[in-house]
Amino acid sequence: MSENPTTVGQPALQADDISVIFGGLVAVNKVSFTVPEQSIVSLIGPNGAGKTTFFNVLTGLYPAERGGQVALGGRDVTGLAPHKIASLGLARTFQNIRLFNLMTAEENVKVAMHSHLKAGVFGTVIRAPWQRREEREAHDFALELLKFVGIGKSAYEYARNLSYGDQRRLEVARALALKPKVLLLDEPTAGMNPRESAEFVDFVHRVRDERKVSVLLIEHDMSVVMRVSERITVLDRxxxxxxGTADEVRTNPRVVEAYLGSAANDNHVTIDDGEEAGS
Amino acid sequence: MSQPTIAVPTPKRPQGVDRTQLRWPLGFTVAAVVVVVFYGFILPFLVPGVRGWVQDWLPISEINVALIWAMSALGLNIVVGYAGLLDLGYVAFWALGGYTTAWLMSDFGFGGKVNFNIFGSPGAASTTGIHLNLVLVFLAAAGVCALFGVIIGAPTLRLRSDYLALVTLGFGEIIPQIFRNGDEDGLGFNLTNATLGIGPIDSMTFVRINRGDVVVGKLNVFDHVGRFILFSLLTALIIFVSLRLRQGRLGRAWLAIREDELAASAMGVPLMRAKLAAYAVGAIAGGIGGVAYALHLGRMLPDPFTFAVSITLLAMVVLGGMGNVWGVLLGALMISWFNSTGLPQIGDSFNSAFGTNVNFPSFNFLIFGGVLVLMMLFRREGLLPESRTRLVLHEGEAGDTQAEEPEQELVDETTVKSGDVK
Structure with a gap:
């Protein structure tokens, strides 16, 4: 946060006219989108609507085509490499968890601090005082984040040995280690039971309030989306x-149509399997 | 997902790794001192029978060769074991290090055109060539190899696994070829004296304390014990650097890249820079191995730098235990000994015992291949695996027979909606 001061008055994340074309298929067509500072917004839509593709443009995995632009805290990040965008403050989790399985939880979190640490080859080899201090601070920050997401006691477990829910938490902790301005959560409640999903709503609020980030969710569980989101954007094809707000979106006829007339009905919109390439 | 943090005391950081970092230099030093004392002071006074046996089965010169292999294998381990980048042309760095030594420590001087001496130790009658001090040669070789690591890496590291391996294979063939043809006929100027090679390489200067007097002298070509001291120091240095790097910021980035490149880049790890760093550090270790090789031979010839060297180095890393310096060290020492000494000796014993005339050393790749197949079937993680790798491979095997019970439980517990758990 301190390294990436947000320009006052700028939205945390602004995407203008984002288009993605795969061959002849227009996967995302001129979508504009804003994440206000310290807000929680959601991106929803039926399978294949282009949500994850859109995510991938924001994080730099796909190039924005036809003159689309992405700005992070007022700074243009269009066309930058994914690691650059990440270090400027856009962190993400993955739809199908992608942890570094053979590293401990603490190491996973420290990997994400890479861009905030400075130690070079020489400093690491001689274990210079500044490098040791840096490592100690990184270690402390990692433990702080792990405690924050509630898995402090598993800090030295290999990521692959954590339970499914803990792996999801670890992904969030790892993303937070980037000290992001915006946290992108790609279907964070996938595979959670209703109780856990409900807890997740509180968790997202806590992340936003205590870590001072904006949160952008892709989510299929409508009960979560409607409860957690301050604004919702709906994509279709x-x-x-x-x-708009949850109520506005819920009653929007086009949304209802896109979801086959069952916008707020969990049963028809929570099941999502293997959609969208790239995640 | 949000319960307030229960006051569970944070577990202590496991200390195992750090403690071995303190202990190993001691063990290593003891081992090295034992070797020096034995070969330098005890062996000459043993009864001829025992002395002959030791010189047949474990000659100090072959221990030195094994250490040269170990240095290079440890360098390759950084590239392959740490960062997970398959490199099939690692012999190029060995050759580069060796030829850098030959250029900077002999009468060659690119056909006698260059002549200077910086704290070097030229031969008595030497009037031509570049003669640098050995320390400078090491620095130069490290610099040259790091540079070439980056030059080779920059265009190729964008490629993924198989493609990268093929391109490195290409470079591993190109560079020795240049050395092999580096004379007026091949290149238009005499770069490497082609197949005649460059030599002799200056002897090492050393300082010895002789009855209270400090004597500066030259190391005899046959003084293997003297070189052993240098080589074991270099090996220890490479081990030290490997271990330190592994625990730092860069080592974590390498591991993360090995695990999941895409996730690593999404977490702010600059893939190209981290991979290039792995390449450069690995290349430096290979180059140091090359310098040691040149010092050992006393002459640089292009013949030894074949694809088989790259493959043997890779086999040392894989058999020993990818990612674990101790495994790689063990693998390198064992395979090198087996190739140079073990197999011919076993062959001789076999032949004299059964009156046969089998040329055992010619079967070395057959035996090698067989061992590799067996290892991959029964102990994929290598002799001394990295703890992480052992973890995944063994659970994988258990999973084959018993269905992954623990994971299944968790999925049942947390999944209500189907489909998303992969």
Whole structure:
């Protein structure tokens, strides 16, 4: 946060006219999107609507085509490499958890601090005082984050040995280690039971309030989306079809149509399997 | 997902790794001192029978060769074991290090055109060539190899696994070829004296305390014990650097890249820079191995730098235990000994015992291949695996037979909606 001061008055994340074309298929078509500072916003839509593709443009995995632009805290990050965008303050989790399985939870978190640490080859080899201090601080910060997400006691477990829910928490801790301005959560409640999903709503609020980040969610569990989001954007077939508060979106006829007339009905919209390439 | 943190005391950081970092230099030193004392002071006074046996089965010169292999294998371990980048052309760095030594420590001087001496130790009658001090030669070789590591890496590291391996294979062939043809006929100027090679390489200067007097002298070509001291110091240095790097910021980045490149880049790890760093550090270790090789031979010839060297180095890393310096060290020492001494000796014993005339050393790749197949079937993680790798491979095997019970439980517990758990 201190390294990436947000320009006052700028939205945390602004995407303008984002298009992605795979061959002849327009996966995302001129979608514009804003994440206000310290807000919680959601991106929803039926399978194949282009949500994850859109995510991948924001994080730099896909190039924005046709003159689309992404700005992070007022700074243009269009076309930068993924690691650069990440270090400027855009952190993400993955739809199908992608932890570094053979590293401990603490190491996983420290990997994400890479861009905030400075130790070079020489300093590491001679274990210079500044390098040791840096490592100690990184270690402390990692433990702090692990405690924050509630898995402090598993700090030295290998990531692959953590339970499914703990792996999801670890992904969030790892993303937070980037000290992001914006945290992108790609289907964070996938595989959670209703109780855990409910707890997750509180957790997202706590992340936003205590870590001072904006949160952008892709989510299929409508009960979560409706409860947690301050604003919701709906994509369908690569187009933005609606935007607004939960109530506005819920009653929007185009949204209802996109979801086959069952916008707020959990049963029809929570099941999502293997959609969208790239995640 | 949000319960307030229960006051569970944070577990202490496991200390195992750090403690071995304190202990190993002691063990290593003891081992090295034992070797020096034995070969330098005890062996000459043993009864001829025993002395002959030791010189047949474990000659100090072959221990030195094994250490040269070990240095290079440890360098390759950084590239392959740490960062997970398959390199099939690692012999190039060995050759580069060796030829850098030959250029900077002999009468060659690119056909006698260059002539200077910086704290070097030229031969008595030497009037030509570059003669640098050995320390400078090491620095130069490290610099040259790091540079070439980056030059080779920059265009190729964008490629993934198989493609990267093929391109490195190409470089591993190109560089020795240049050395092999580096004379007027091949290159237009005499770079490497082609197949005649460069030599003799200056002897090492050393300082010895002789009855209270400090004597500066030259190391005899046959003084293997003297070189052993240098080589074991270099090996220890490379081990030290490997271990230190592994625990730092860069080592974590390498591991993360090995585990999941895409996730690493999404977490702010600059892939190219981290991979190039692995390449450069690995290349430096290979180059130091090359310098040692040149010192050992006393002459640089292009013949030894074949694809088989790259493969043997890779086999040392894989058999020993990818990612674990001790495994790689063990693998390198064992395989090198087996190739140079063990197999011919076993062959001789076999032949004299059964009156046969089998040329055992010619079967070394057959035996080698067989051992590799067996290892991959029964102990994929290598002799002394990294703890992480052992973890995954053994659970994988258990999973084959018993169905992964623990994971299944967790999925049942947490999944209500189906489909998303992969």
């Amino acid at each position: 690569g187009e933005k079809i609606a935007e």
